[in-house]
Amino acid sequence: MSYIEDRYQDFLKVIQDKFDEERLQRIEKAFRFANAAHDGIKRKSGEPYIIHPIAVAKIIAKDIGLGATSICAALLHDVVEDTEYSVADIENMFGEKVAKIVDGLTKLSGDFDSRQALTLKKMLMTLSDDVRVILIKIADRLHNMQTLDSMMPHKKIKIAGETLFLYVPLAHRLGLYAIKNELEELSFKYKHPEEYNQIIYLLHNQEEKRNYLVNEFIKPINEKLNIENIECSVSHRLKSTYSIWQKMKKKGVSFNEIYDLLAIRIVIKAKPNISEKRQCFDVLSIVTDIYKPKPDRIRDWITMPKVNGYESLHVTVMGPQGKWVEVQIRTERMDEIAERGFAAHYRYKDISTYENELETWIERIRDHLQNPESDAFEFLDDFKLNLYSTEINIFTPKGDMITLPQGSTIIDFAYDIHTDLGNKCIGAKINLKLVPVSHVLQNGDQVEILTSENQTPKLEWLKFTTTAKARAKIKDAFKLEKKEHIERGKEIVEEAIKNANAPLTSNNLKKIIAHFNLNNKEQLYSEVGMGFLEMEGVDEILGKKSENKLVKYWNITFSRKKKDEPENAEKDTQKTGKSIDRKKPFILKEGQDNVKYSLAKCCNPIPGEKVIGYISSDEHIIIHKTGCKEVEKFLSSQGERIITAEWTKFKRQSYLTRLRLDGFDRVGIVNEVTNVISKEHNINMRSVKFDTNEGIFEGDLFLYIHNTDDLNNLISRLTRIKGIDTVSRVEKLYD
Template identity: 50%
Template sequence: MPEVLEKIYQNEEERKLILREYRKLLRTLPPSATKEDRDNVRKAFELAVQAHAQQRRKSGDPYILHPIEVARICAEEIGLGPTAIVAALLHDVVEDTDVTLEDIRKQFGERIARLVDGLTKLDHSYDSESPQAENFRKVLSFLVEDVRVVLIKIADRLHNMRTLGAMPRYKQLKIASETSYIYAPLAHRLGLYSIKSELEDLCLKVTEPEVYQDIARKLSETKEERAQYIKRFIEPIKRKLDETGLKYRILGRPKSISSIYNKIRTKRVPFEQIYDLFAVRIILDVPREREKAACWEAYTVVTDVYRPLPERLKDWVSNPKSNGYESLHTTVIGPDGKYVEVQIRTERMDEVAEKGFAAHWKYKGINTQTSSLFEAWLDEVRELLENKDADAREFIHDFKTNLFTQEVYVTTPKGEVKVLPKGATALDFAFHIHTEVGYHCRAVKVNQRIVPLGYKLQ
């Protein structure tokens, strides 16, 4: 391995840095990785090193550090396996170097070649008014075939956002705008909550640098005070949970800077009047069949200690979000009359919440309701892709509309739960059941009450 680096990089410090980052990547490979998997990762690394030998990032760093880090994000932060790691290492070689897709196919096989093809931008000679939109449409066409293409693309965007500082200001704004418009909602839709929050924070850092720095500074100044409050808040909960015999861990975490900024903006109050700057999370270690009962048992403990606000209860354990998210959320009145959000979930639910559909597929079959919701969403994406008459920008608009981040859950008279975007009307619900039902709908009854067709569902 060092021989490959020595032939290309004369600077010893750079060789050491690349080798250190590569070894860090290797440590993320799962124990189940076969010898063939490890050989493919090594071959992909060597090919990427040689292909990107003459390239540098805007920061001046060797370009190879970018695909290594994208591969690490895929493995460690999203939970993808060796095949995706290989594709991530190779994601820029066809676009930026002399390596062809046929070379990839010969060396790594059809499956990895397909992933790399999905990640390769359209040929620069392609004549389009909006090449970025065309490129995004191509990537999305692979979503319905192999979701890993889009997950790798999100990892690529995350690393680009983390290292945006070396770019000219106008490019930073362009990339941040595109990230905020498409990639953050897409990460949310695929259940990657941590990545979605980080992308939004990084966008805010670019578009509103003074606001970002001001909130970051105030969070830093109140960090110690917040830690003391969280400790005081969780002590009585821990005592009660210990009595139940449940295995659990409990932690407090600050809200993201972008979510705090959204509250300041929507509530029109200063930072000092935002009380729920953090959330407390209780994560239970219980067998699958006990998950629901254990979550409600923990909820009972929390609400025995602190008074809850009933209207702030969100039950995504009984009715998971369509991106796989499961959790019980409640807001209680803690010490000193402060509102505190408490999230209750199991270790499995937490992994799905952090790693999205990569973790969801690992547990596939456990929650058929979530699986069917995701499949229904993929069907909608397929329909959009099949509309050949729409131009790329129209497609992006339709897809963005499809990426609703807030949802309402509506139960049919037969007890089926239907998921619609927030703001959907009673007539939208009728069309959701069937187009014929929508066309012939004359009246709608909600909770035993006749409502107008334009009534917004709650």
């Protein structure tokens, strides 16, 4: 008990100067009640359960800056779910506001498949009434991530993936940058431990050199600021390990090639009666007088703040030793908003503006929330589209500004204004120039939508729409009776199987369902019937051309029936599938009998790469690479279907792999490349294509590789060929 009391007293030290006696007594009452309700219950780590609500309340008070009502709700947030008390009991003791927040935080019971999607949906419905629900939920997730060590390995991967997929973008959207960064770091640490440790090691190695560079960079800035009598603090921060890793992956560069590892932050103590914007630009002028800026790397989020309220000036300048350094310039008010997000706005006069922006965002998803037919997973996908994307500002002919996700098209803009405008849209005028409905909008465009009474929504619009609202409206226009879709889809699928000279067995259906990463045959029929899926290459999917290595989608199934087995032998396979121990890694063996799995076409893993398994509804296991975007979606919505997986040695089976080469052209280089591949490494080639332009060449190679060791050895050897600059693997087999 003294341990619990000590933790509670530590928490009180954080809040006791912020609240009056009456509020402190309410918080005390909430703690005593929660402590009694959770008495005797322990967390996975072995510590008393009440330690978790105390920690969440501390994050809410210290890092987000919410008030007594939120702190009480944080202390009580698991009482209804984990004890015999009801929401009505909470309301009787602590009032309607606290009870409503606790109710919004209480998880839903239901299938493993959709629990997370439905929980998010419920949170967002409550969010439209009270944003504190989602702020406490984010704090709850942060503490769970901080204490993830005690969980089983497959649970760590599930929770980390879910955090990256949903909670990091939510924290970003609400402007909680400090919490967002910590959630990213912790997720990265548990989802990709080797890469995380490698980057930590590399950062540690350069620490002394980095500190010297920072001091050398800051010194002349500080001197000039003192002369100008500008009161401010100058500090530095490192790019997070997760951001470094993301950039290495996205740009295909090494750790040493990342130029913006450092950011210098100048926080101004604003002088009264002078605009904050002007004071920030004065400091920008001082910095760019000392160091030359990179022209395309000046960002002004003060004149036009981000949708989540973030305000700052960013400029990348050439610092000492030829290193690019990012400088962030903001006032103390802006800095607090950047760290605490939504809650910090309550301290300042512009809260109404920010609430309007937040309301606009909530309005975008309200149609989905109120639609009883909205599928939980479809909702999750569409909601995610609008959650984390960079925003652009588009203007109407009258000068009204509309904020949309980057990549939005004319159709997205039209539907954002009004459904009828979207349905009848035939194009638009931008700066008096006619553009088609698929035209991608640029920040600052002024758009006039053109309509026709004869126009109706088109299915192909779904290929280039970005916003959830537009996609939902287009789908609604094509929603005939579900039964009609399924019947039509069933006919198309069955016809495709017959044309592939394959029997109409449930096993063949399951192969097609697994190939498209769907959940069941109804979903397959519906998607095909609505025209969202094309039944192409069915003979290849069903393995009817298994003798031919040149398959479009590399799909391997280790459950082929022996010649003397009856047609219904698949039942044995299903039985084996259901006996999978989800707590242990699924072992991938070459020539494995009685266990069915396939390699995901979205990321094309090969033996030796870090992989993860997704158990589909028929116990078929689809193997993905751990960093695959598709599997991140499953981690958040169907985390209980995820299992860890490990390869054994694969020597006989080979896998189609794509390599990209570039370098300087010279006579004989193609011949040398093909010799290294086929003669030195004994690797079969499917195709080799080289394009040369003004002395620079690009090569596209399709090879059959046994495992990552063979691949890495080949890449290492190819990079030693004179003239070759880079060799990289391309995950996507087909553009």
